[in-house]
Amino acid sequence: MTSVKLKLKENDVKKIQEICKSFNNEPGELINVLHKTQEYFGYLPAEVQEEVAEGLGISVAKVYGVVTFYSFFTMLPKGRYPISVCTGTACYVRGAEKVLDEFKRILKVAVGETTPDGKYSITCLRCVGACGLAPVVMVGDKTYGRVTTDGVKDILKEYENE
């Protein structure tokens, strides 16, 4: 399994237990627990999943099954500036693929990967619902509309010195 190994600190374990408890340690709340946990850690490595399984009294396999089923959950840490290129149909027909290729070319990482310095990661997402602005790229919470291949450099420039 290509996952990042991580030794959980005592604080982290406590945090996971708190989250589980806030949902009454109810196994049916697994997805909500994972949402909260990912919000806190940024991703869901194996060690975190083990702790969640413990907290809800279910098997690690069950947790792993759910984490890998839904695209919102990730087992790899994202970059400090996560880049999401919308590859919904509206963006696709307006050239999202070329924009995505340009990000991959410049940053030299594939979709789902993070640059070695941990600064950027590239993911695809399916429709943010801003189809009027297609093609759309999001960096963190910031939305960029009508992005062209030329515009990719300009977007990255904004984060150059950070």
Added chain:
Amino acid sequence: MAKFKTHMLVCGGTGCRASASDVLYENLKKEVKEKGLENDVQVVTTGCFGFCEQGPIVKMIPDNTFYVGVQPKDAADIVAEHALKGRKVDRLLYKDPVKKEHVPDSKHMGFYKKQIRIALRNCGLIDPENVNEYLAADGYEALGKVLLEMTPEEAIQIVIDSGLRGRGGGGFPTGVKWKIAQGVKGAQKYVVCNADEGDPGAFMDRSILEGDPHTVLEAMAINGYCIGATKGLIYIRAEYPLAIHRLKVAIAQAREYGLLGEDILGSGYNFDIELRYGAGAFVCGEETALIHSMEGHRGEPTFKPPFPAESGYLGMPTNVNNVETYANIPVIFNKGAKWFASIGTEKSKGTKVFALAGKINNVGLIEVPMGITLREVIFEIGGGIKGGKKFKAVQTGGPSGGCLTEKHLDTPIDYDNLIASGSMMGSGGMIVMDEDDCMVSVAKFYLDFTVEESCGKCSPCRIGNKRLYEILEKITKGHGAMDDLDKLRNLSNVIKDTSLCGLGQTSPNPVLSTLDNFYDEYLAHITEGKCFASQCKDLIKYEIIPENCVGCTACARNCPVNCISGERKQIHLIDQSLCIKCGACMEKCKFNAVTII
């Protein structure tokens, strides 16, 4: 709303917010205050107006002036000119693309002329975070009427008589669904709103939830009373933070006003609503998968029967309806089943909301009566194809639908006609494509989506779609053979016939419909190695036309892989072995000296 002379409605939908409409709102408020107009002018954030192409939008009430592409810095002009002096700011008015004239108000815009807004009636009109505005727009009147004056049977009969069919895609009669759920006994029944809008390129449900969340709450309470449920759940995508926020606000306000909770409006009926979050899985739009996901499992569908009405959430009788279906319910009770049934075609009543996107001038959200033709939607409301290009296809129904072509343009849109044409209504995505789109690649794009989103439970969908994708990939790379076309068709039919749920049963539709309508494009890829639309990289070559090249070096300077050689004022040359076919040279050349062969 009566005491103000002017209302400035600022679109607060996701699209316009991405273009800084929230800053615009603050600026307008500031300007109004500075000019001392607080008692005359009200600035309101509303839901989506639908005209997303030219957002951010500001609409002035009562004169319906419609400002487009408004930047935060334009706030000063709007307040100083329009609000203070009553003069329209011409430069911000919508410009008719044909007549090249400014259009004074929304009533004269082609985009709105043929629309009938029922589900979207309050979007762009009321402040979605203020329950009083919803109440002023006849909100919760239907709930009161149903709870205090009707038996569940009477209320269900009205929904049946209206002819309303499920807007999530399947088109099952809503009233009949309620009647079935009512007839099943259970210790605890549930009402579920499916807000897991997974169709890429569709944003109808998001806009309704962002623009008019109370209508969904009201309809769910009516639904609950009809089938005997006291609990409601909204399953919503975690990717829609703004819609989630507005729902939370709306639920809290409804509880505070006694419109949710115990003894609603003194009727003795209890009903409350909770949110459940999706986590990005297209298959969760299928109701059994959705229910599994709400229970904290992988969102895998199960065989029906048993239907959710018999055994749904936690094994209890559950009624699942889509957001848009619910948005129609209060109006049906306010205006009557007969009125609703008078709109639309014989078997498809009312209106349908479509998310119009792709290569079209007016991208946006529209609501049209059933029975309107694709031509009216694309060329009148949508304003035609972008950049004066030629219309090629329109894709309806998302990954489950098909690509329709020129010959279908005059077919009236309803559930049955679309299926007969080889597509389907789906949830309402409508993507327009022009001559630059390769239909084989479009089919491949959808299959790529299906392969990724297949839950993997049944083999026809899990394995079959992957094989379909591989054959399409082979064709777009120029390695296709004639018998691949037979394989595509046969395999598609097997997947349709044998898959467990709606996802697999419809996933080959993009392949079948493009095979039917664009067979010559498949042939050209296979027999001539040609892609008409010049989209398939392996089948095209960029070359420089020596007669046109003036040696300006623009292409060479912009080539990302430095594969163009040539001195200043000399004819340039592309090294085909290095070219990645990005097209940057062609975009940059001002002399039409780069061509695709």
